[in-house]
Amino acid sequence: MSSAADPVNPLRDPQDRRLPRIAGPSGLVIFGVTGDLSRKKLMPAVYDLANRGLLPPGFSLVGFARRDWEHEDFAQVVHDAVREHARTPFREEVWQQLAEGMRFVPGVFDDDAAFQRLRSTVEELDKSRGTGGNFAFYLSVPPKFFPTVVAQLKRHGLSSGETGQWRRAVIEKPFGHDLASARELNQVVHEVFRPSEVFRIDHYLGKETVQNILALRFANTMFEPLWNRSYVDHVQITMAEDIGIGGRAGYYDGIGSARDVIQNHLLQLLALTAMEEPASFHAKALVTEKLKVLNAVRLPADLATHTVRGQYAAGWQGGRKVPGYLDEEGIDSESTTDTFAAVKLEIDNRRWAGVPFYLRTGKRLGRRVTEIAVVFQRAPHSPFGTTDTQELGQNALVIRVQPDEGVTIRFGSKVPGTQMEIRDVTMDFAYGESFTESSPEAYERLILDVLLGDANLFPRHQEVERSWEILDPVEEHWARYGRPEQYPAGTWGPRAADEMLARDGRSWRRP
Amino acid sequence: MNIDLTDTTSSQINTALVNARRASGSPAVGMVLTLVVVTDEGNHYDALKAAGEASKEHPSRILVVVRRPGRSPRDRALARLDAEVRLGGGGAGAGETVLLRLHGELASHAYSVVLPLLLPDAPVVVWWPEDAPENPAGDLLGKLAQRRITDAAATEDPVRTLALRSETYAPGDTDLSWTRITPWRSVLASALDQKHTTISGAEVEGEEYNPSTELLAMWLTERLRVPVRRVTSVGPGITAVRLATVDGEICLDRAHGSLAELAVPGQPDRHVALHRRTTAELIAEELRRLDPDEAYEQAVRLGVHRLAEPRQGGRGRGEDVEAGGSSGGSDDSGETDQSGESGESASSDEGSEAPR
Structure with missing residues (x-):
């Protein structure tokens, strides 16, 4: 972390915006390096x-x-993973620079000798590569191993x-599966690492489109005046997948979609959509505002x-x-795990009172x-006849997070012809059209931010705990009453979801 | 989709663009800027290719102005505009490309053709891949632009050109020989991030006729306030930078044009990838920021005359001499990656018509 006390580097000039932010001397240690995430995302991102x-020159990967x-x-x-999954072209010299700093430490998590080897590897890297004693430990392992790993890190x-x-x-x-387990986990990690040195990855927050929510809202003047209960009828946040659980039966069963997605991704998206303007674009100011709105949920x-x-x-x-789902391999045929979840949330503050936020995932x-x-x-009064505006829906602003990243605005327009007929049209901003062909992967940004110590895009433990606080009553209610309703694969979820909105006189958008 | 228009006007070209867009079913205009490339018949191919590549990152309307003033008095008296409209997909990049051939007298009135074709409200960038006007900001086309890109390395006398650029600098000017050294500058800056020390002198070693060497030396002079020496080597491009400190020398050495070695006293030697980028990558970097580049201003304005005379020789690298010799011509644009392209650009040079 650079602070004002650091000596000034004469080659740096705030006006010289071509020079990128390069992480200081450092290394990255990945636990569970043989896993899917590591091969498909982390290694290519590095x-x-x-x-x-x-x-930085001398960056090392363990x-x-x-x-x-x-x-x-x-x-x-790593070479194979990079060849297969990296976004940018393969260059021999870049590879050579990286490969010189690669080390492997074999071992299991409760093996003291292995951690002793890890320690000497880290010390060796400080000497041979100049990593300066700065290391990030990436725990790409199931949470049940966290206590062991962090304890071992501390012991050695x-x-x-x-x-x-x-x-x-x-x-x-997952950061726990309910409030109690999340607290326990945070406690375990915080006993060893200071809270400000713990980075929780929510890869959604690394996406350009998600960062753009803040730009859209706070860098422009034309949206913010409408962004409140006087103009907004409701907000729908959707994250839909077309795949099933695949090979994740062991992880997924008993967890379900609400814990898997709503608790983290969707509540984070809700916070960014609904929060007030932060005092600055710094981690602390952002967390304050996000927490404030989450507390009002x-x-x-x-x-x-x-x-x-x-x-x-x-x-x-x-x-x-x-x-x-019940026929998937490894799933109990009596399982009540949800693969679709929808909840209605209200935000109790002046800006949003009475505006429901509908969250769904599946x-x-x-x-x-x-x-x-x-x-x-809808417009409070329309000078046009009802037949003229029959096909006119509600105006909408849609932030498309993925795929086909962009923003769509839907509004009414006159159909050409002699009659006054008004119909919905869309105006579209596509990221791919206006900016880079391939924008950086979320993990690139997030890994770089970890090395730079920039916590802007990482949920803090207070947010995680508050999110569980919101979700826990729902899970408890579900555990007590009924079973999940079946819906045919390839549709937009169970009938009850449509009824839930119909009761409020609304309907889901077909995304 | 290609549309050829002979003896046409800007308004007919505009109509063709709108029709073409409508025909392809994508009437939305997502382009973020207009890139005007001013070149001649011989060089437009390479320039257009680079601009097309760059437009994948920055979807833009590319207007290629090919000037054909003609040689005979009869040709010169004529004034004709031919245009070729290329839309979307394929090799043309992500936007629209219009190739404008300005015959005869029209060649000196490019402004009148370009103005009606600029995207509304979007920034304009003018790029002269070879010979730029003496004062880019004073040029009629240059005046339209937020950003004017020149390339000192492509001129006859790069060092003299740099001196000229410093005299005529206006906010928005930039030069590809400056863009080429961004990776060098960022590695040097990060080396000093890691090592806080006072620097007493510096040395930049590079190929002759490579204005990037001078610019890097000027930047170091300006930032470090120490004398910076230039040393001539056989290249390719810049081969080394040495900063003298009390504990010894910080040395970034790139002997073969891709992998550099960074030596910092008290730290282990490390390798750093510093490959020589293609023109397309350089243009893409230029288009990323369209505000005035103050760092370039300060470096170029320092003036070449403030640098000490270059010292010949450098450290001997016998095995490189031949490679350096064959690419030593003045059309070798310094750091540009010429893989696979060198043959083409050489032959097109011969076929070029002088623009003036």
Whole structure:
């Protein structure tokens, strides 16, 4: 972390905006380096960062896993992963720069000898690569191993460096499965790492489109005046997947879509959409505002009518016959795990009172899409006849998070012809059209931010705990009453979800 | 989709653009800027290719102004505009491309053709891949633009050109020989991030006829306030930068044009990838920010005369001499990656018509 006390670098000039932010001397240690996430996202992201010249000279990558590998075997695995998944073209010289700093430490998490080896590897890297004692530990392992790993890091003196050095922990979701377990987990991690040195990855926040929500709202004048209960009728936040649970049965069963998606991604999107303007674009100011709005979130009194859960049944999804959730391999045929969840939330503040936020997520839905739709109220009075505006819906502003990132505005327009007929049209801003062909992957940005110590895009533990506080009553209600309703795969969820909105006189957007 | 228009006007070209867009079913205009490339028949191919590549990152309307003033008095008296409209997809990049051939007298009135074709409200960037006007900001086309890109490395006498650029600098000017050194500058800056020390002198070693060497030296002089020496080497491009400190020398050495070695006293030697970028990558970097580049201003304004005379020789690299010799011509644009393109640009140089 650079502070004002640091000596000034004469080659840096705030006006010289071509020079990118390069992380200081540092290394990244990945636990569970043989996993899918590591091969498909982390390794390619590290290479892409190096290729863009954003990693410091001497950056080192250490893999830790239960494999009988030499450093070279590890480098080969990374090489293959990079070849297959990296976004930017492969360059031999970039690879050479990276490969020199690759180390592998074989071992299991409760093996003291392995952590001793990790420690000597880290010390060796400080000497041979100049990593300066700065290391980030990426825990790409199931949460049940967190306590062991962090305890081992502490026991072997890896969790804190000397003065002026940093040690950071990076953890992936799930951050617990309810408030109590989240608190426990936070406690375990915070005992070893200071809260400000713990980075929780919510890869959605690394996406350009999500960062753009703040730009859209706070850098412009034309949206913010409408962004309140006087103009907004309701907000729909959707994250739909077309895939089933795939090979994640062990993880997914018993967790379900609400815990998997609503608790983190959707509530974060809600916070960014609904929060007040932060005093500045710094981590602290952002967290203050996000927390403030999350604290104002209120569940409806009647959870039975305002929450819905579903489970996909066999059906046809995009031209392919797919099995139902209960028929998936490794799933108990009596399972009540939700693969679809929808909740209605209210925000008790002056800006949003009376404006419902509908959150829904699900697997095996119509198509893969994540979007935030701000639906506006109808015009209070229309000088046109009702037949003229029959086809006119509500105005809407839709932030398309993925795929096909962009923003759509829907409004009414006159149909050409002699009659006055008004129909919905859309105005579209597509990221791909106006900006880079391939914008950086979320993980590139997030890894770089970890190395730079910039916590803007990481949910803090207070946010995580507050999110569980919101979701827990829903889960408890579901556990007590009924079962999830079945919905055919490839549709937009159970009928109850439509009824839930119909009761309020509204309907879901077809994304 | 290609539309050829012979003996046409700007308004007919505009109509063709709108029709073409409508025909392809995508009437939304997502383009973020207009890039005007001023070139001649011989060089437009390479320039257009680079601009097309860059437009994948910055969807833009590319207007290529090809000037054909003609040689005979009869040709010169004529004034004709031919245009070729290329839309979307394929090699043309992500936007629209219009190739404008300005015959005869019209060649000196490019402004009148370009003005009606600019995207409404969007920024304008003018790029002269070879010979730029003496005062880019005073040029009629240059006046339209927020950003004027020149390339000192492509001129006959790069160092003299740099001196000229410093005299005529106006906010919005930039030069590709400056863009080429961004990776060098960022590695040097991050090396000093890691090592806080006082620097007593510096040395930049690079190929002759490579204005990037001078610019890097001027930037270091300006930032560090120490004398900076230039040393001539056989290249390619810049080969080394050495900063003298009390503990010894910080040295960034790139002998072969891709992988550099960074030596910092008290720290282990490390390798840094510093590959030489293509023109398309340089243009893409230029288009990323359209505000005046103060760092460039300060560096170029320092003036070449403030640098000490270059020292010949440098450290001997026998095996490189031949490679350096073959690419030593003045059309070698310094740092540009010429993989696969060198043959083309060489032949097109011969076929070029002098614009003036």
